[in-house]
Amino acid sequence: MKKIPFFGITRMLKKQDSSIFSLLVSKIRSGVFVDGLNTLQLEEELAKSYNRNNAICVSSGTDALFLVLKSLGIDKNDEVLVPAISFIATATAITRVGAKPVFVDINPNNALMDLSDAEKKITAKTKAVMFVDLYGNLPDFEVVEDFAKSNNLFLIEDAAQAFGCERNNRKAGSMGDVSIFSFDPTKPVSAFGTGGAVITDNDDIAKFCRAARQNGKNPKTGEYDQFGINSRISESQAALLNWQLESFENTLKIRQQKAKYLIEQIKNLPLQILVIEQTNYSGNFHKLVIACDNRDDLVRYLNKNSIETHVHYRECLYQHPVLKEFASDCFNAEMLTHKLLTLPFYPELEVEDIEYIAQIIHNYFNEIHV
Ligand SMILES: Cc1ncc(COP(=O)(O)O)c(C=O)c1O
Missing domain, CATH: 3.40.640.10 (Type I PLP-dependent aspartate aminotransferase-like (Major domain))
Structure with a gap:
């Protein structure tokens, strides 16, 4: 695997x-x-x-x-x-x-x-x-x-x-x-x-x-x-x-091409892609973040298939103990933190790695859980 x-x-x-x-x-x-x-x-x-x-x-x-x-x-x-x-x-x-x-609160689209x-x-x-x-x-x-x-x-x-x-x-x-x-x-x-x-x-x-x-x-x-x-x-x-x-322009191009390739393959699934190409926008794809229902279930499935993931972020800032005295009312942010999931993404990912990540996400939605 x-x-x-x-x-x-x-x-x-x-x-x-x-x-x-x-x-x-x-x-x-x-x-x-x-x-x-x-x-x-x-x-x-x-x-x-x-x-x-x-x-x-x-x-x-x-x-x-x-x-x-x-x-x-x-x-x-x-x-x-x-x-x-x-x-x-x-x-x-x-x-x-x-x-x-x-x-x-945040705009739930971005x-x-x-x-x-x-x-x-x-x-x-x-x-x-x-x-x-x-x-x-x-x-x-x-x-x-x-x-x-x-x-x-x-x-x-x-x-x-x-x-x-x-x-x-x-x-x-x-x-x-x-x-x-x-x-x-x-x-x-x-x-x-x-x-x-x-x-x-x-x-x-x-x-x-x-x-x-x-x-x-x-x-x-x-x-x-x-x-x-x-x-x-x-x-x-x-x-x-x-x-x-010195080589950042090139690194950025690689990031953009690879992100596009991954996004293309998963964009029609029942998930939201938080980092998308907009008009007149060019991204660095520092984090490739998606959002979906049953996030923790998908995390387990990806991890079981040897794909490491993280969550940015699992809670709103005011839900951390150190900030809880500043609690606020942020409905969209609270909703989104239950759905966010960050996929592994970096210029050193090979094409086969990207295809593997996309395939496993497809498997999750198609074969197992829908
Ligand atoms: C949005 C944001 N602000 C501030 C920081 C803090 O930067 P540093 O880790 O260099 O202290 C980070 C780092 O991850 C960040 O992502």
Whole structure:
């Protein structure tokens, strides 16, 4: 029986390990471990390709969100609108600055924040909206920007999952006041560890984050004159990310072709595909998420056939113990969390792997359970 692991890292290493190891060894031998030319190169590349004035690399997407909120002065007096479905860090960044996350329902077709529900949840304390490009799905940027502007809110784009996605000729990472990326090992461009970036046109946010990642050290005077933590990216990880960026266009094409091939084969089954090609949209297929009734049954069936799966996400953010004091009313999100299922998907999947995954899903619906 074929075995399809959920992550492609082992397969990627098998193909590329000599290039990766020689790159890492050369960076370690250079003796420069942080704040070097590799970080600078990565920041220049990110700012250029995302058409933002500033890019600041930090230790993780989680820290990027936290530092952005700090830079905007968001604190215990404030509320931040945030979707009910995302990775935990999207919301805990808000509680980490002492503010209140206000959970907003999602559009069940694409799992993105439902702005009509967001509108209803605005209060006098609302200071920002944190929009998540979940699974690499993108909103109409202008609509979200107009929403933030007309309600006088900062707009933060959590583009952790959307590196390389585009809609209407605008890239994820270009929306609102400031955006963040994650380079964790599961992402399409990934560190062998953690990494993240803040990208923004706002020079004040950039200045704050640049100093904040280095314990508040003013790069001009050398004085510690503001809030800070230690959140730099290591030079070897920055070099690894630069190396991946060289071939990213090609990686993206492979992802898109393979995702299309898989989606074609399962699209007529009684399931919903959460990541779909829309008009003027080009995705990274960071996660290939479907939704169906009897999700747990399908999970067991796939696992029994040696296909590893995950669920992103099994519960709404406010259902996690750490956030339950911020419980909210999000009907669509709660319904969707019972149906979501993430299939294994990465560029190293062979055509036969994709056909095998599709075949097993067909078997589930056709032969066994319908
Ligand atoms: C939507 C979202 N936001 C934030 C993060 C946090 O990024 P990191 O893992 O780099 O801290 C992630 C990471 O998985 C994410 O998916």
